[in-house]
Amino acid sequence: MNRTADYVIIGGGISGAAIGYFLLKNGAKNVVILERNYLTAGATGRCGAGIRQQWGSEMNCLLTQFSCNFFENAEEELGYPEGIEFHQGGYMLLVSNEDELAQTKKNIALQNSLGIESQLLDVNQAKVLTPILDTGNILAAAYHSKDGHLNPFKTTQAFADAFIRMGGNIYTNTAVHGLKTENGRICGVDTSQGHIATDCVINTAGGHTNIIAALVGEEIPIYAERHNILVTEPVEPILSTMVMSLSLNFYCQQVPHGSFVMGRSCTNQPRDLRVTADSSFPENMAATVVKIMPALKNIRMLRQWAGLYDMSPDKHPIYDRFPNVEGFYVAAGFSGHGFMLGPATGQIMAEQILGLEPTLPWNRLGLSRFETGEMILESSVV
């Protein structure tokens, strides 16, 4: 194991892997990723991996637009011929009441102004693209054909493989349990495999971000909330689009393998980092999805699991340096859509840490926004 490193990334999820890759791509050397378990053991390996550019804030639109463009070429850029299973079958956001319709129209206007070619579909058009939809439940749907979903395991592996090829080191089964500082500056990391001297640490520990921050007495305004998800047996392809509804509270997709993956927000979820399964979730999930896509009633559920959303007050990520500790950075607060932000996260953190010209307006995504009140609002999160 390295005893010294120029940059130490804590967390082997999509954020850690992407930051590692973009650091090396932009000329950094001697970068290490530490993961206490295995790659994708956190939210990354538990997520729906839905990818969309249809957001209600300009910021989320820009970040996801960057990421989508990256995903489209990721196999070549990262040199991963196995493929990341990016299925651009379109993403449909169902509209089921008048308020939602008004908001959706505003969102589409915003998205179009940024070059995202989303559109409003009437129920008949929606039915053509998603034949298994029972349109009795909806008024309209927002749709963007270039959105979809991909395989989070393979995508993270693609970043990790490229990172290693470029000279990076990944240590799995290596937990961080201490951070060393000297005169307000980070100077080392204590791990279950020994000490690494470094003057730059990036905290991307997902739901565990504040546990890492607390090692040097820091805290950022996020909390970890459990979210549930389930998978069915694989069946023939019957659903190409990703389908989601804010008011009906669900998202659902059929992955290339044939399985259906679906989730929804449940009330009263623990915030104590538990990822145990909620026994009431499958019933409510099934009831929701069967009502909207009745054909799914004969498909069998295989299992459910849960992961953590790292929720920030304005549902936008936090990309910053901890104010009181030189050389200690954080990328967290992804609020349930950090997988699709992965490439943007990597690019932004590399720009911050290496002092590069910003390609994305990340100066508005720092911690100071919670003090000045310049938060960015986002309505479209399940």
Add this chain to the structure above:
Amino acid sequence: MLEKTGVPTPEQVDSIFPTEERLSQGPIAIIECFQPIPCDPCATSCPQGAIAPFMDINDLPIINNKKCNGCGICIMKCPGLAIIVLDMTYSETQALIRLPYEFSPLPQIGEIVLALDRSGAKVAEAEVIRVTKGKPPIISIAVDKALVKTLRNIRPQPSEAAILCRCSDLNTDDIREFIAQGHTTVDAIKRLSRLGMGPCQGRTCTPLIIRELATVLSKPVESFQPGTYRPVVKSIKLGELAEYTE
């Protein structure tokens, strides 16, 4: 012997084996059912009434060699896969054995399969003559007449790659490729290949993949962790789940 190995003794087999004379007259069922168990579908299913009605549900079947015409209906009815039909008149040198076969995929007509004895050991090769779909499917094989008392099952010719994960259809070649790419734990291979994510949740494949890892990497089996252990799955329809709400 039977209780421990599932294989009857030669004496038991002889006790129910048809006479030379009867065999020379055409196909006949051979019922190798030697344990008194509460089971009687053979007796009630024979359209010829060739299997004597049971006085007690635990009776053993007794077949009337004159009445049995070798139709094979009883083969599919026997839950113990205890019945075959033997036709010694198939050709000069070969006999035809019709046996129940519960494995997938089914062999093809004309395929040369391994012919096994009652313990599952390979004894000879045999040609598949007929494949009758059903529950279970019935395979007819042509075998050397000298082996009709020995051969009772078949197996496909071994391919180079053995199946490791039945739920996700992964074989040793697939797994070796992942190991060659540097994925050397059960969890690492699982998240890239779906191994262990099907109904058995790793019950079948986990020990197999650990053995494969140990062999390829020349490390002891005990040095590998089994990965996340979850209960076996009984899948349930979303529609049934949905009915539990309200």
